[in-house]
Amino acid sequence: MSSVSGESDVSGDNEDRGANSAGEVFDDDVDLESLNEPAILTKDVIEEEEQKAKEELNADANGITFARHSKTSQDVDDTESFSELPIRPAAQIPGSPEGSISTPDDTPSIQGSILSSPGSSAPASHSSMSRLHHPGPLQPFERRFSSRLSPSPLQSPRVLSPAFLTPRSRQSSVSSNLLHHQDESDTPQPPWEVVRWTKLKKISAQLFSEVGKRNFGRPTCLSVAASIVIGTSKGYILVFDYHQVLKSIIGPGTKAVECGPITSLAISADHSTIAGGHATGHIFTWELSRPAKPFLHIPPLERDRLDDRRSDGHISGTAILHVGFLGTRHTALVSADDGGMAFSNLATRGLGAVARTVKITRILGRYPLTAQSTERPRKPSSVLAFAPLPLGNVEQPTDDMGLTALLTPYLLVIVSTTPLAQTQHKASRPKELAPHSTLSGCLAWFPAVKLKTPSGSAQQSVSKTKLVYCWSNILTILDVDAVIVTEKEKPTDLHFQPRNRWRGDEAIVAVQWLSRSVLGVLTISQRLVILEDNSLRMTDSFDLLKKHIYHEDLFSKQLQPVIEHLDEEDISMHGVVADAFHMSFRAYKGRLFLLGFNDVSIGTLSNWADRLLALMEDGDFIAAIGLATSYYNGDADKLTVGLPDDDTARHNLVQEKLLDMMAASLKYTFARKEDVIDSETREKQLVDLAAVCFTSCLSMKEQDFLFGDIYEAYEEGSTESIFFETLEPYILDEEITSVPPDVLKDLITFYASSGRAKRLEEMICRLNTQTMDIDQVTTLCRQYNLYDALIYVWTQAIGDYITPLINILTLIKILEFDDSEDETQNVHMASAMKVFPYLAYSFTGRIYPSGLDLPESEANRAKVDLYSFLFSGKPLEWPKGSKEGFLTRSDKGPEPPFPYLHMLLEFDTGSFMSMLNEAFEDPFLNGEQDIVSNGNGVQVNGSQQPSALTPSRQYITNILLGVIASGRLNPEDIIYFYMFVARNLPKYPQHIILPGTSLHKILIGLCNYPTGVIKDDCQLSVEYLLSVYHPPDVQALVPLFEKAGFHKVLKSVFRGSQQYARLLEAYLDDTDSRDDVFDCIRDCLRPNRGLSKKQINEVHSVIVSRAGDLATVDAFRTAQVLKQHAPSLLRKFLDALEDESEAQYQFLRSLIEPEEQSSVDFQYLGEGSPAGFAERYVQLMCKYNSTHVADFVSLLKSGDLRLGPVLPALEKSGVIDAAVVLMARDGLVSDAMERLVKHLGTLEIALTGLINAATESPDAGNTEEAVEDLLNSVQKYCKVGIWLCQGQTRTMERNPKRKRQDASVGDTEQDLAIDEVLWLDLVDTVVSITKSVTSAAAELDSNHVDPSTSLPKPVDTTKITTTLRAAVQQTFSALLASTAAPAKPPHPGPTNGAGAPAATTSAPRSAAMQPRAGRPGPQSQSQSHPAFLRILRAFLTRASRSSPSLSDLRAVLAEIFAAYTFEETILELANRFLDKDAFHHVAEVHALRQRGWRPRGQVCEGCRKRAWGPGAGGDIWDAWERKGELDEEKRARAKVEDGGGEAARRLERGKGKADTDAAGSGKGHVEGEDEEDASGDRKEELGPLVVFACRHMLHRKCLERAQQRLERQEGAGGERSGSKRQFRCPLCA
DSSP, rough: OOOOHHHHHHHHHGGGGGHHHHHHHHHOOOOOOOOOOOOOOHHHHHHHHHHHHHHHHTOOOOOOOOOOOOOGGTTTTTOSOOOOOOOOOOOOOOSGGGGGBBBOOOOOOOOTTOOOOOOOOOOOOOOSSSTSSSSSSSOOTTTTTOOSSSOOOOOOOOOOOOOOOOOOSHHHOOOHHHHHOOOSSEEEEEEEEEEEEEEEEHHHHHHHHHHHHHHOOOOOEEEEESSSEEEEESOOOEEEEETOEEEEEOOOTTTTGOOOOEEEEOOOOOOOOOEEEETSSEEEEEEEBBBSSSSEOOOOBBBGGGGSSSOOBBBBTTEEEEEEOOOOOEEEEEEEETTTTTTEEEEEOSSSSOOOOOOEEEEOOOOOOEEEEEEOOOOOOOSSEEEEEOOOSSSGGGGGTTEEEEEEESSSEEEOOSSSEEEEEEEEOOTOOOOTEEEEEEEEEEOBOOSSSSOOTTTTTTTEEEEEEEEEEEEEEEEEEEEESSTTTSOOOEEEEEEEEOOOSSSEEEEESSSSSSEEEEEESEEEEEETTOOOOOEEEEGGGGGOOOOOOOOOTTTTTGGSOOOOTTTTTTSEEBBOTTHHHHTTEEEEEEEESSOOOEEEEHHHHHHHHHHHTOOOOOHHHHHHHHHTOOOOOOTTTTSSSSHHHHHHHHHHHHHHHHHHHHHHHHHHHHTTTHHHHHHHHHHHHHHHHHHHHHTOOOOHHHIIIIIHHHHHHOHHHHHHHHHHHHHTTSOOOOOHHHHHHHHHHHHHHHOOOHHHHHHTSSSOOOOOOOOHHHHHHHTOOHHHHHHHHHIIIIISSSSHHHHHHHHHHOOOOOTTTTTGOOOOHHTTTTTTHHHHHOOOOBBBBTOOOOOOHHHHHHHHHHHHTTSSOOOOSSTTTTTTTTTTTTOOOOOSSSSSHHHHHHHHHHHHHHHHHHTTTTTGGGSOOOEESSSSBOOOOOOOOOEEEEEEHHHHHHHHHHHHEEEEEEOOHOOOOOOOHHHHHHHOOTOOOOOHHHHHHHHHHHHHHHHHHGGEEEEEEEEHTTOOOOOGGGGGHHHHHHHHOOOHHHHHHHTTTTTHEEEEEEHOTTTTTTGGHHHHHHHHSSSSGGHHHHHHHHHHHHHHHHHHHHHHHHHHHHHHHHHHGGGGHHHHHHHHSSSTTTHHHHHHHHHHHHHHSSSSOOOSSSOOOOOOHHHHHHHHHHHHGGGGHHHHHHHOTTTTSSSHHHHHHHHHHTTTTHHHHHHTTTOOHHHHHHHHHHHHHHHHHHHHHHHTTTTOOOOOOHHHHHHHHHHHHHHHHHHHEEEHHHHHHHHHOOSSOOOOOTTTOOGGGGGSSSHHHHHHHHHHHHHHHHHHHHHHHHHHHHHHHHTOOOOOOOOOOHHHHHHHHHHHHHHHHHHHHHHSOOOOOOOOOOOOSSSSSOOOOOOOOOOSSSSSSTOSSSOOOHHHHHHHHHHHHHHHHHHHOOSSGGGGHHHHHHHHHHHHHHHHHHHHHHHHHHHHHHHHHHHHHOOOHHOOOOOOSSSTTTTTOOOTTTOOHHHHHHHHHHHHHHHHHHHHHHHHHHHHHHHHHHHHHHOOOOOHHHHHHSOOOOTTTTOOOTTEEOOOOOOOOOTTOOOOOEEHHHHHHHHHHHHHTTSSSOOTTTEEOOOTTTTTT
């Protein structure tokens, strides 16, 4: 039960608990102890430094002091007191000035392309063609200019945030000391306790001592409010105050101690009355002011008088598990027992206990069944959790309703007990509950309270009433809204809304509200989980197993049927019932109280101030500042640590303390002498402190404090470099965009003097120019060549776009080129190259170098100024008022026309054209050429001009044409202009118009490119140009295109002129896209293409002449295309390829076996190939892939391959198996066997020779490998011979009657059939090989047995003998299997003279009737296997000729009979396994038959008549009687038939006496005939019942009717199996 109204007091105050505690922490004076110092310090120095630091910190204006624990001298060596945060990487100084120049982009510059976006920068390449400053292989019009800077850099050198700034702060935020000293594998632990536990030693001593247990018994339950109340097993109630003083012992000398142990306790709202429930069902209430006698006694009902009861109440012997007071009344209680019953107990007011009566109302459960009851048993239940709603600190309509929540194994029920008991809400168990999970339940209320920070409205100033309840591992929070009804007679309307649900890892056994927003959840493994209410986020989790929390099994006996007993299919059952923990886990005013088996403990959840104080006491001020910052931002678990959820309130609470902490930390850090600690440690401390201070100030938006107090502290300590390095990443990330002028001045001085000019430039370009000293910044930029920053300051601070351009042009003018010097090392060159990205950005309306968009008016003004200056025809006056123009020549010679344009073109034409290509995409150039004036005739940039020019693309192009025509540029420069015009002319045809002569000149110039590195650029430019320009005689340009290698252009020309043969050659010559040649061939040769015969022949000629190239590109696609579109070229194409070449083989393989060449699913191309292709393919395959020959020929049909051309190649390559297959397929079986025997003989000679020469061979390894290869060949060709013999045996038809010349001698070889001769040759050859090789191996073994020779055997003779004997055994096993199989029945022969059919052999016996091999049976072995015996006799006869003595064949014969025995053993095992499996399956089928199917109901699904069970009528009985009579008649007839005699003969002839009793009229009753009832009406016989697997039941007659209707609808005759009809359920069909 949740704590009562006393909890609401602290609930309302708990929101400010952190604030009050924080004030206490920061206002208390704590002595400052020494920090840990390095071992080099002396004791005197340490004490002096400590004293000075104490005095300075104690003199702080806010009176803030920090406490730290001192360390022993042993800890000094290996302990540091400062934060171990990651150090920011040192700012990188660019090694070369190449960081801010443009880089190419992949975005094509074609019509419709968007403006370029800034990206990473790289300098343009300057490998020259004739002069050093010309770009190299970069595609000048396929790139976009970008600066070294970008709006969001990819990498930032910012210091990594400390661990405590992560969302899971308190699991990962630890002091730097812990982080420094623990191994990485260990989990860092924070220096604070999540819950600070205190053992109540005095209470524990009185309760758990031997005297206490003897006097009071063991503690059984706990309740906490203003007092700590504990119930015992002897019926006593002990009341303690918070000083652990025993204030009262309730129960001695009263009836209460006779009622058994205390099982539940409750304290009234005013803390003056205590209620106790006992294990016997009694309930007593006691006033603390008068504990001598009970205030109220509610006895239980006797179990044997339940039938005669006149009132409700608990039953004697049931334990009162839950009890609670309703509202503020002392006489209103609710209670629940372990039998699943709950009651409301309302006592009347009276003069005493005797005069007071109790009205008891049952609100849940039912009484148990008595002996007289006729009801069927009910499912057992119990009350797992129970709690009345406590009062809050604000009046609510629910205060007078007596709301009580009850949780059973099945339902959550919320009942209002006053004025009448009424159910307000029900909820069933959640579906997410896992089957067979642990059964547990708990709940807790939190009342409505007044909020400290209301939102404004009346409703939002009061929190909602909440109920948390748990089933197993599912936790749910339920909001309760009370709608006030104005009419007095109507009850209050309550709305219940489940808000959140949380799933735990294990079952939850207890839950309590620690505050309005924090839950404490206890799991079955005694693990405490802290949850935030709003998000249900687990903020902490720790083990309480060592607390040994008291628990008891209260429910398993009552809920025994709910626990599963080997019924895994019932998902509603649970695996186990959890013990009860609710009586020992309590919460009051944010504190947890635990009743253990050995002690009583109280725990307080540490708030934010406690945690900061713990870090400060641990000496880690940096981590404390970081954690406070996370509290300010709300990243940490703000609700758990007592911080308000409202951002404004939290900021006001934390900000002041955070500023004080930073100020005190800075003062303490810089107050220490530099010689106290080593420089490395001091620098690391300052870096970490700066990082965390920056994070805090930016979170609080306190930049004034950052650049004021913090910077001043670092400046006074002469460590401003650390401050600037920490500031750098924030500026680069644009989190800080404004720096005070004095700080900026120091920043510039520091970076410039330390050689970090490039990094400084990046920082300046991201700062607001309004706070800069323009003169100082521009002077510094010129001094260090920081032209990016210079351009940025001039354009953004002054709005001057001309001055930066003139500065760069001045730099270009003074550049000196030296052929012996690498330009990339020239810093001035890199700065000068920035002119192009600057112009590109400005012409496209972007800020350089950040890339941000300029306002439209500012962008237009910048474009007008720059275009007017750049395309000015003469030098302009600069600076303003100087009356001297800015000249481009250092020698003051005559200026060329358009001097500034000419100067940039001479500097780098390629980069200039790329810039202009990007500028042409801007819509600013779409307008007509006009004059724009700013009103006073003075340009903003200071140039005195009466007007400004708004150029167009045509105007710019004309100027460029004039400059090019002047002849001042080199051909290497002019090619870039040609590419520029060729690519922009198709994109802007309405804006650029040029004469044909100029376009032709451009086309010729592009074909004569000076170097191959720009070949692709020129070709692409020609394609662009030809899309809008059509030369009058394009064929005259073909040689020029061929010379230039413009294959794409040639393809377009040939396709347009329908020169398909040359088009095909162009595809083949283009090495970059040769795969497209097959699409070209398809397109040219498709039937509807309309090519003339001459054109087709020309294409054919090219295909044949370039056959080698086509086959090299893709032989498979070549074969496919030719087969589909030009099958007549296949032979010519093959002949055109080099004879006997691999190209021919690949082509034929692609043609005949395409699926082997490619995984793509194309149609089989081998069919329909020209004659001779298959033979040629096999011949080439023997050369290039001999291992595949046998597999290929095995797939061919008879007649697909001619043997004449193939066999020589097969024999030459040694592919004998393929030759055998081909010869057998063509019917040359004897020749095939002869060829195979010959090859086996060759293998025999080779193997014998190797063994004989093995002793003399110097290389034993090669000999062993050669022997193994020969053995594998023998095995392989033995299998080929077996295949040949088996095939002949299966296909040959034998004469059933054989004539023998001499039966005494036996069969001779002349009498054997063809297949038997084949078997004989194979067996003889294999045995001969085995005999010869075995003899050679034995001779080799005998030579090495000689003790005089100690050399090892060169070959493994045992392996050789075993392998060959296995081959013999395999051969004879195959022979046995083939000859034992029944022969095919012969074709019907001619009839004999009498017209009867000729005699035939009898049908073979079944396998079950055949006698086992090797055993005598009804037939002799010669009759079972006549072919085997004939072959064996012939073999022995042949062997006797070569070996007169059979001793040489003894081993071979042993192998033969071993094969016979092996086959017999295998058959016996197989029969045994089959018998076992058959028995098993038959047993399963029998079990399923015996189980049967239970019908779904008692009525027929067809006629809807009751078929069985009560109410079925007497027809079933009558039918049962008739069936009995018929069975009796059948038994009598069977008895007569078994006895024989005259009666049986008469019965057989049908003359027996009919049994008229059973049949009525002398005719047997026919099933299904209609009967007449007593009234004469015909009564239909419905037949037996039919039950389907779906449990539907029908009469046989009803089923047949339904089946007929179904068949008529389907138009089929029904499903039949043989002569039996198969029914199916008409409902499921």
